[in-house]
Amino acid sequence: MKDHCSHQADCLKMIQLIVDGEATEQQLAKLKANLESCKPCIEMYQLEKEVKELLAKRMEKKCCPEQLVATIKSRILSFS
């Protein structure tokens, strides 16, 4: 297991592509290899996933107020 990664910034970019579902097969394979052998890459991968999950799941989703839905519907009816 490597404790130091000499191309950490490039690995981080690749990790983000993978976490975002934008990576190629080749990049996926490379990451898989890194995740078995490189400690900094494992930690970066876990952090990126955690932060993405925080944003997706833990932040409140604001819903559109009913009143606004009603206003929009009545405004477009008066258009034609």
Place this chain on the structure above:
Amino acid sequence: MATIPEVMSDTPTRDDDQLLPDGGSNEQPSADAPARRYTEEQKYQVFNKEFMPHIDSMYNFAFRLTTDEDDANDLVQDTYLKAFRFISSFEQGTNAKAWLFRILKNSFINDYRKKSKEPAKVDYQDVETTYNSEDAETEHTVDLRAESVSDLIGDEVATALNSLPVDFRTVIILCDIEGFTYEEMAKILDIPIGTVRSRLHRARNLLKEKLRDYASSMGYNEENEE
């Protein structure tokens, strides 16, 4: 219109900006716009079936951009009225959500950014310059661990996100909260995919710095975790 890629031809590229319902100044789509002839009844059908289901996401996006409920209300209403007015340039069955988000984003830039109640916390140019430097591109990683942020609550994440310059905040919202692909984001934001990628990368580094400050101020630092 040969420059429009086949995917998402409904969310035009910057080449045909003049045809778009984003400036509010062009009431008539030009002759070569992909104008549909919807009957009045079809217009309401498309509006209700394709546009209204996205209203919660649109409101959430507007709120995250403006950080103000009244501004979010106005922005969403303006966007939906524009969308109805320009409904003939929307092709049924294509990506309505991306089309709507693009209008909202442009309305925000044109109409709201200047009068936003949010003070400019960070000068965007400064940040862009800093993060565009060679060092930032090749060396910048944030010293933070997954365990250190796992206990943060939604409000703290929101505060960290809100403290980012709006262009950085926007890519994070689109990607991580709304789940758009890079390609969709490129169309919504009128920037190349490479710029989407690098802006996201910088936005996340900034966000992680903010989260790190939060985490360490609350005592969730590495020493406590291990």
